[in-house]
Amino acid sequence: MLEIKDLHVSIGQKPILKGISLDIRPGEVHAIMGPNGSGKSTLAQVLAGREGYTVTAGTVRWLERDLLELQPEERAWAGIFLGFQYPLEIPGVANVQLLKEAVNAQRRRRGEPELDAFDFLERVKASLKLLEMDEAMLYRGMNEGFSGGEKKRNEVLQMLMLEPRLAILDETDSGLDIDALRIVARGVNAMRSPERAIILVTHYQRLLNHITPDHVHVLADGRIVASGGRELALELEAKGYGWLTAETPVEVRP
Amino acid sequence: MIPVTWRDMPTPGALSEGRRSALEAYLAQGLPHSRQEDWHYTALDHLTRLPLHPASETDAPRVLDEAPGDVLIFAGGRLIHAASRLPSSILHALQDQDLEATATLAPATALVALNNALWRGGGYLEVPPGQRLERPVFLRFVNDEPEAMAHARARIRLGAGAEAVLVESYAGGTEANYWCNALTEIELAPGARLTHVRLIEEGAGATHTGYTAVQMTQDSRYDLLDLSLTGRICRHELHLHLAGEGAACRLDGVFLADGRRHSDHHLRVEHAVPRTMSRTRYRGIASGRGRGIFDARALIRPGADGAEARQDSRNLLLSPHAEIDAKPQLEIYADQIQASHGATVGRLSDETLFYLRARGIADKDARRLLLTAFVGEALGLIQEAGLGDWLSPRIEARLDAIGETMK
Numbered sequence: 001m002l003e004i005k006d007l008h009v010s011i012g013q014k015p016i017l018k019g020i021s022l023d024i025r026p027g028e029v030h031a032i033m034g035p036n037g038s039g040k041s042t043l044a045q046v047l048a049g050r051e052g053y054t055v056t057a058g059t060v061r062w063l064e065r066d067l068l069e070l071q072p073e074e075r076a077w078a079g080i081f082l083g084f085q086y087p088l089e090i091p092g093v094a095n096v097q098l099l100k101e102a103v104n105a106q107r108r109r110r111g112e113p114e115l116d117a118f119d120f121l122e123r124v125k126a127s128l129k130l131l132e133m134d135e136a137m138l139y140r141g142m143n144e145g146f147s148g149g150e151k152k153r154n155e156v157l158q159m160l161m162l163e164p165r166l167a168i169l170d171e172t173d174s175g176l177d178i179d180a181l182r183i184v185a186r187g188v189n190a191m192r193s194p195e196r197a198i199i200l201v202t203h204y205q206r207l208l209n210h211i212t213p214d215h216v217h218v219l220a221d222g223r224i225v226a227s228g229g230r231e232l233a234l235e236l237e238a239k240g241y242g243w244l245t246a247e248t249p250v251e252v253r254p
Numbered sequence: 255m256i257p258v259t260w261r262d263m264p265t266p267g268a269l270s271e272g273r274r275s276a277l278e279a280y281l282a283q284g285l286p287h288s289r290q291e292d293w294h295y296t297a298l299d300h301l302t303r304l305p306l307h308p309a310s311e312t313d314a315p316r317v318l319d320e321a322p323g324d325v326l327i328f329a330g331g332r333l334i335h336a337a338s339r340l341p342s343s344i345l346h347a348l349q350d351q352d353l354e355a356t357a358t359l360a361p362a363t364a365l366v367a368l369n370n371a372l373w374r375g376g377g378y379l380e381v382p383p384g385q386r387l388e389r390p391v392f393l394r395f396v397n398d399e400p401e402a403m404a405h406a407r408a409r410i411r412l413g414a415g416a417e418a419v420l421v422e423s424y425a426g427g428t429e430a431n432y433w434c435n436a437l438t439e440i441e442l443a444p445g446a447r448l449t450h451v452r453l454i455e456e457g458a459g460a461t462h463t464g465y466t467a468v469q470m471t472q473d474s475r476y477d478l479l480d481l482s483l484t485g486r487i488c489r490h491e492l493h494l495h496l497a498g499e500g501a502a503c504r505l506d507g508v509f510l511a512d513g514r515r516h517s518d519h520h521l522r523v524e525h526a527v528p529r530t531m532s533r534t535r536y537r538g539i540a541s542g543r544g545r546g547i548f549d550a551r552a553l554i555r556p557g558a559d560g561a562e563a564r565q566d567s568r569n570l571l572l573s574p575h576a577e578i579d580a581k582p583q584l585e586i587y588a589d590q591i592q593a594s595h596g597a598t599v600g601r602l603s604d605e606t607l608f609y610l611r612a613r614g615i616a617d618k619d620a621r622r623l624l625l626t627a628f629v630g631e632a633l634g635l636i637q638e639a640g641l642g643d644w645l646s647p648r649i650e651a652r653l654d655a656i657g658e659t660m661k
Binding site for chain 1: 603604605606608609610611612613614615616617619620623624626627628630631
């Protein structure tokens with residue numbers, strides 16, 4: 001459903017992605033791993049439509065459409081979700097208000113009726129429960145004063161409510177303690193379905209102990225240097241990134 | 255034209271003694287100019303080039319929407335509509351004798367003096383001690399006559415322990431280049447409580463100069479929502495005197511300066527005695543070639559120990575040609591006071607916009623959401639005064655319009 005072909009992306013004059021090709025089919029979970037600066041986050045941002053990146057070559061097709069033509073909101077309406085590495089705080093916009101606006105904006109675009117207050121609340125409560133989040137979080141300013149873990153859980157909450165066809169989670173595991181990691185993974189696993197694809201962008205393999213990927217790709221210096229199954233992630237954990245990216249400075253923390 | 259000599263007066267013979275001396279006070283000063291410190295940010299030179307004349311008595315005023323309360327509507331300086339359940343002893347059209355019976359609160363600066371000399375229409379509200387008005391009182395001033403000069407007036411008195419909500423609004427629906435010069439004097443007896451919404455919604459070609467004087471006694475409470483939504487060149491000057499222990503005021507404001515709008519908010523708060531409190535919170539948005547000004551000073555006089563003064567001005571600049579001047583000032587001569595002031599000027603963050611858009615919220619809706627959230631911090635009084643249905647859509651419509659033009 002997502003076909004990335006020979007994608008080249010620069011920031012200003014600096015090439016970041018140097019020819020990425022990926023084919024993602026419904027029901028699959030792909031993990032994209034790699035050292036810092038390898039271009040993982042750039043790939044996630046470009047797929048979601050962030051400005052400031054120049055696509056210099058290549059194509060991205062999503063459900064038979066040219067994804068790169070679409071505005072960020074159009075991509076969301078087409079079923080793409082980006083879980084942010086650093087979710088933003090928006091004081092004055094209550095969490096519940098943003099959720100409702102986002103859910104209903106997408107439903108309107110798809111020609112579905114808006115959720116009434118009751119149905120909406122029912123669904124939010126079920127998702128909150130799954131993520132072990134307090135209902136009071138709904139009425140606080142968007143991510144305002146949330147801890148790192150709360151912010152990441154809030155991203156997963158939005159994903160559950162928006163029910164995307166493709167969820168891209170950009171380092172959703174970073175900064176989480178083991179309990180929060182388990183809860184976030186539970187939310188992501190709840191999303192797995194034959195119609196839906198998930199891309200996990202991550203530095204460490206520990207998230208993959210909780211969410212089993214179908215494919216693992218290693219990104220280094222803007223290229224995919226290795227692809228494989230689950231076992232590739234374990235091998236990375238044992239050996240670090242160095243053996244794949246000899247010319248790339250490697251930084252692997254425990 | 256604006257009178258500069260006696261000969262320019264429309265009907266000098268008809269003036270009372272009081273009005274004649276007010277006019278003399280004005281003539282001695284002339285229009286304020288930007289070399290005066292208090293008028294640093296706002297120039298009125300354009301008025302001298304207009305063939306201004308007193309507003310005519312019109313019988314066909316623009317129809318205004320219904321207001322949820324007791325209402326007096328003035329057009330062209332004349333009462334044209336009253337819809338009030340209150341006895342006339344509480345609310346009536348202002349008469350000369352009402353002013354003669356009360357002490358003047360505003361010093362005779364040029365524009366105050368000109369209003370004193372030439373005002374024609376206005377409202378008088380006097381709430382007896384202990385009485386609490388159930389519905390808001392609306393004083394609405396409408397102008398849409400080109401080159402007309404209207405001097406609007408309001409006199410408000412709350413007896414001890416009385417409570418009221420006052421909405422003072424200025425509107426004009428046309429492009430007419432009229433000038434509205436307003437003067438409002440407010441007296442609060444001990445324990446009285448007034449919520450005051452002052453709404454500038456003047457026509458796109460209008461000039462508005464307003465002066466509000468507030469005299470507060472012991473344990474009285476004054477909550478202001480100072481809104482400036484439309485009108486070409488607008489200025490509101492507030493002079494508030496905290497003269498009784500325990501007096502407290504909350505001054506909230508929002509100004510939206512888009513297009514070529516100019517909106518100047520000039521606040522002077524005086525803490526004259528101990529245990530007085532002022533909290534000022536303004537949110538400003540400037541876009542296009544608009545200019546917004548927050549110029550506030552809290553003065554804590556010697557002996558006003560234990561006073562508390564807070565000033566908070568936050569502003570958004572949405573275009574490279576827009577301008578914000580934020581000047582919070584504290585002048586402190588007393589001990590053991592609590593005071594703080596802060597001003598910020600920022601932009602809408604691209605990152606935040608992207609975050610909302612990535613959630614499927616369309617660009618213009620995302621902007622509206624962020625602008626609404628930004629001004630929302632200063633709009634709490636709308637709900638507290640029960641004016642949400644009447645007032646919120648006006649602000650939302652303006653934010654929508656500003657969001658649309660951003661891109």
